[in-house]
Amino acid sequence: MTDSIQNLPTIGQVSKVAFADLRFDRSNPRLMTGDEWSVSDDVALINAYREIAALDELVLSIATNGYLNLEPLIIHGDDGGPYTVLEGNRRLAAMKLLADSELARACKISVPNPVPAAVIDSFRLVLVFRVKDPSDAEAFIGFKHINGPQRWDAYAKARFVAQWYRKGRANGLTIDQIARQTGDTNDTVRSYIGSIFVLDQAEREGLFEIKDRFNKGKFAFSHLYTALDRPEYRNFFGLSLGWNNDPSEKPISDGSKSHVGETLRYIYGSKRDKVKPLVQSQNPHLAQLARCLTSERSLLRLRAGEPLANAFAEIEGGTMFNQALGELMAKAEKALSLATKFDGNPELLNFAGEIKLKVMTIENIMSTKVSQLSTSKRD
Numbered sequence: 001m002t003d004s005i006q007n008l009p010t011i012g013q014v015s016k017v018a019f020a021d022l023r024f025d026r027s028n029p030r031l032m033t034g035d036e037w038s039v040s041d042d043v044a045l046i047n048a049y050r051e052i053a054a055l056d057e058l059v060l061s062i063a064t065n066g067y068l069n070l071e072p073l074i075i076h077g078d079d080g081g082p083y084t085v086l087e088g089n090r091r092l093a094a095m096k097l098l099a100d101s102e103l104a105r106a107c108k109i110s111v112p113n114p115v116p117a118a119v120i121d122s123f124r125l126v127l128v129f130r131v132k133d134p135s136d137a138e139a140f141i142g143f144k145h146i147n148g149p150q151r152w153d154a155y156a157k158a159r160f161v162a163q164w165y166r167k168g169r170a171n172g173l174t175i176d177q178i179a180r181q182t183g184d185t186n187d188t189v190r191s192y193i194g195s196i197f198v199l200d201q202a203e204r205e206g207l208f209e210i211k212d213r214f215n216k217g218k219f220a221f222s223h224l225y226t227a228l229d230r231p232e233y234r235n236f237f238g239l240s241l242g243w244n245n246d247p248s249e250k251p252i253s254d255g256s257k258s259h260v261g262e263t264l265r266y267i268y269g270s271k272r273d274k275v276k277p278l279v280q281s282q283n284p285h286l287a288q289l290a291r292c293l294t295s296e297r298s299l300l301r302l303r304a305g306e307p308l309a310n311a312f313a314e315i316e317g318g319t320m321f322n323q324a325l326g327e328l329m330a331k332a333e334k335a336l337s338l339a340t341k342f343d344g345n346p347e348l349l350n351f352a353g354e355i356k357l358k359v360m361t362i363e364n365i366m367s368t369k370v371s372q373l374s375t376s377k378r379d
Contacts, residue, residue: 008079008080009075009083009128009130010130011130011131011132012129012130012131012132013129013130014072014127014128014129015127015128015129015130016069016125016126016127016128017075017081017083017125017126017128017130018081018124018125018126019095019099019123019124019125019126021081021082021083022073022075022081022082022083022085022092022126022128023077023082023083023084023085024039024042024045024084024085024089024092024093025084025085025086025089026039026045028086028089029152029156029157029159029160029163031045031048031049031052042096042103043103043106043107045093046093046096046097046103046107046109047107049089049090049093050107050109053090055090055093055094055097055109056109056110058090058091058094059094059097059098059109059111062094062095062098062119062122062123063098063111063112063115063116063119066118066119066122066123067091067095067119067122067123067126068122069122069123069125069126069127070127071088071127072088072127072128072129073085073087073088073091073092073126073127073128073129074086074087074088074128074129074130074131074137074140074141075128075129075130075131076130076131076132076133076134076137077130083128083130084134086131086134086137086141087137087140087141087144095123095126097109097111098111098115098119098120098123099115099120099123101113101114101115135164135167135168138160138164138181139181139182141160153218153221154192154221154222154225155218155219155221157192158192158193158195158196158221158225159196161178161182161189161192161193162192162193162196162197164178165178165193166249175189175190175193175245175246190244190245190247191225191228191229191244192225193244193247194225194228194243194244194247194251195221195224195225195228197244197247197248197249197250197251198224198228198237198251198252198260199221199224200249201249201250201251201252202252202260202261202264205257207257207260207261207264208260208261208264208265208268210268212270212271212272213268213269213270213271213277214268214269214270214271214274214275214276214277215268215269215277220268222282223267223268223279223282223286224264224267226282226286227263227267227286227289227290228244230286230287230290232290232291232293232294233263233290233293235293235294236256236259236263236293236294237251237252237256237259237260237263238252238253238255238256238259239251239252239256262303263289263293266278266279266289266302266308267279267286267289278302278307278308279308285308288308288312289308291312291315291316292308292311292312292314292315295311295314295315297314298311298312298314298315299311301314325362328359
């Protein structure tokens with residue numbers, strides 16, 4: 001194979017191209033983690049991949065075994081290159097590091113010194129599949145990373161399908177078609193796309209910033225799309241049932257914008273304002289917050305900065321008290337059954353006295369409430 005052939009991979013066929021003619025895709029969905037990764041140069045981009053894609057392990061594998069030309073990279077570009085790698089950027093990063101010791105040093109990634117010539121030779125020519133247009137690769141990439149063997153996290157998946165839908169909807173592309181091509185359910189793809197549209201509008205209009213979320217690490221996008229599957233959140237956001245069947249780029253009305261910003265702050269907190277999120281885990285906090293959004297008294301507590309537990313107690317206080325009283329009885333019965341094992345420790349006797357006082361206080365509160373209710377009924 002001559003250099004000219006190597007530099008002219010055939011569109012729509014598997015062929016080989018010189019490694020030196022391959023370039024990163026700087027808009028790769030895998031870089032979409034909710035943080036602003038710099039992709040200004042290869043060092044910055046490779047550092048991003050190191051954080052999100054276990055790059056060191058792949059570098060070590062290729063350095064040990066050589067590059068296995070089994071699965072083609074998917075590329076796009078004009079005849080003669082350079083070619084943008086649409087699928088396989090992690091592999092390209094590993095190859096670049098092994099081929100350039102200065103680059104590896106700048107990225108603080110360890111590579112053999114020197115890298116064996118056989119390893120470099122293993123990727124001088126790389127197996128590729130060239131597409132005429134990036135959209136031609138979307139179905140394959142979508143299946144592989146959304147419901148296939150190498151899945152991205154939820155936020156990257158959602159960004160990918162939302163971008164795909166945005167580009168294709170004017171030409172008749174439907175969410176159903178994307179779902180079929182990615183092997184995912186229609187409801188999941190709709191949730192992804194609709195939630196991205198809500199999130200993007202919130203960011204555009206200054207209601208919320210992903211980078212301002214309180215917790216470090218991956219953006220917990222699943223909190224948002226799970227929330228929007230619940231009627232309490234949809235109603236608070238002014239979204240009707242089926243709103244994401246054909247979602248608008250501006251799903252949030254002017255009258256609901258403040259509610260969206262408020263809720264996203266409850267879910268994700270604010271690093272800038274040192275506000276911790278109320279939702280520490282989806283179960284039970286996301287459901288509890290949903291209930292609180294339907295109660296004016298609970299909302300007043302949340303808006304005053306009180307914990308979620310306090311706001312939720314406005315709704316479920318009676319049930320929670322009944323449950324706690326039942327648990328107290330069970331514990332008391334167990335302690336009674338073991339009372340003959342008491343070792344005479346006077347500190348434990350004092351502790352029992354404190355418990356007695358608390359129980360008497362609970363009884364007094366309950367008695368007062370019963371008296372008030374009886375008086376109210378007579379009146």
